[in-house]
Amino acid sequence: EVQLLESGGGLVQPGGSLRLSCETSGFIFSSYAMSWVRLAPGKGLEWVSGITNSGGSTYYADSVKGRFIISRDNSKNTLYLEVKSLRVEDTAVYYCAKAVGHYSSLDRFDYWGQGTLVSVSS
């Protein structure tokens, strides 16, 4: 059974940082691209960042470029998102999502986690 479990969210002040993790099991993690997608209150889903199966290429939405860093540890079957210089508008539930393919950040997602909440407030 494929499982994705996010952690690391919390309440943080504007300008603060967090490191989100997504532990996975039930599939060959090193074979698939992965992404982070967020859902802000009252809004729709927003793709945030993606990474190829090897970790060799990373991709970011313009709204987070320069502030967020995606990475993965294929030996630990874990995906990460380091979020820095947080803004109020970054408040959202952050989901990790497994891409169907190996390489592209442009893909549909066949498995998702249940999300971790990041709240940015003073």
Place this chain on the structure above:
Amino acid sequence: EIVLTQSPGTLSLSPGERATLSCRASQSVSSSQLAWYQHKPGQAPRLLIYGASTRATGIPDRFSGSGSGTDFTLTISRLEPEDFAVYYCQQYGSSPQTFGQGTKLEIK
């Protein structure tokens, strides 16, 4: 960036009825690379449809997708109680991939 506009924002129907959800793109979606997801509060989103009309593994045949270019539709032929949720469309043909703002399907 391709903007996806979903309508209606909220759809109120009863179990057994037919639901028709719309997703309109600001530009043509490449190779019908359009997916639909179901999302219930506190749960992981679930892939329903990809390639505009192909059901994902394990998805009941009451769910169907259609459309091409800029206009896409998700149809649920006979609503079951478990179908009441928020539905999102996603285009993954052009960078950056984008999602619609969602349609909430609620029990009337």
